Amino acid sequence: MPESFQQRKGSSSNAISDISSWNFDIxxxxxxxxxxxxxxxxPQPIAHFLGYRSRAPKPLGNVMVAFWSMVGAFVGVALVASVSKRVPSFEDRNAPAIIGSFGAAAVIEFCVVESPLAQPRNAFFSQLIACVVGVGISKLFALNPNAEHYIELGGALACGVTTALMVLTGTVHPPAGATALLAVTNEQTVGLGWFLFPVMILGITLMQSAALVVNNIQRRYPMYWxxxxxxxxxxxxxxxxxxxxxxxxxxxxxxxxxxxxxxxxxxxxxxxxxxxxxxxxxxxxxxxxxxxxx
Incomplete structure (x- = not known):
């Protein structure tokens, strides 16, 4: 094999190795x-419901996990929908009682409470990223009168960009992908525009509040903040x-x-x-x- 080819092959391998080792740790x-x-x-009673334990709680069987997951998901979704439905500014803007992505958030935050995907940092910042990306892309598409024919591409782009940003910021939370998608493709959500921020922030706060109460009865949540x-x-x-x-x-x-x-x-x-x-x-x-x- 010619030496020049071997050198080129070696250089190419090194370049691939360098690219594959790229890592950004925020x-x-x-x-x-x-x-x-x-x-x-x-005070210990308060710290208990903020996830602090002097000793790790004993693991529960899947029957009890299923029970508390059911209770938590019901309480979380009902709380978000009931409160949001009664906010005057939300009613004035025809905001939905609850954004669909909160259903997926309830499953993660009440079922797999030990997963990094369920922790407060991921639950909160991922949704903010989704709002910025989703509403931003929606506004850009609105500048072109023919963009409504390609709205599905806008939704896919919003979901993809949100996913990439969640990976880079260490805030991966699957429901945020749904939020970004809805911000571009759902007519009612698109109509909210930047007002989607307060709608999501209120929902996240209520869902997390419910999680801190329900998940700390027999389990522990969060594992870290x-x-x-x-x-x-x-x-x-x-x-x-x-x-x-x-x-x-x-x-x-x-x-x-x-x-x-x-x-x-x-x-x-x-x-x-x-x-x-x-x-x-x-x-x-x-x-x-x-x-x-x-």
Missing amino acids: DRFLNPLIPVPRWNLI WTSQPLSRAWDADVESDREKRTQTGSQYEESLTDLPRRLVVERGDIWVPNGVFVSAEERQVLDRISARL
Whole structure:
């Protein structure tokens, strides 16, 4: 094989390798700006319904998961529809009682509560991205009187762009794709224009409020508010003093869902999983067997 061909082949392979390794991590820039939550400063009953646990709750069987998913989805959708239906400014603009994408959001936020897709950051910012993209594309298509013949392409474009932006911002939430699509293709939603923002923000807030109550009765939600990764901070004297007190008293109480260090502790008859660490039902069974052997 000629040397020049081999060199070209090698250069091509390196170029493909460089392209395939492209990665944009927005958290690298944002996480240093996010303060670590201090849950130890919040009364325990309130912190409980904000997702804080000193110990991970025991896993539930799928029957109870199905029950609470049903209750949560009913409460969440009913709350959003009932409140939105009674907002005068929504009525004046003929806003729908509830955007269809909230049905999918209810399934995710009440059924798979441990999934990153269901966490508040994803649920909130993904829908804002969908509103910007969907309404923006809808407005651009409205500039061309013949655009109504290609409205399905506008919806597909809105969905595609929204998906890409969710991936880049770490806010993937499937219902947002539906929101972007509806913002371009649904006549009632298109009529809202930029007023889709308050409609969605109210709905997201109500759905999340319902999730914080229902999902924390026997389960835990959210697993984290911003990220499952530890948030850095300067260790001041007060924090070190708190840690020393917990060490002296043998307490395993953690003040943050994303604090450092995080340890999974397996003792005889007891398992402690730190907040922000996902443990599936199968993994929990393995830990239980290890605990029983100690």
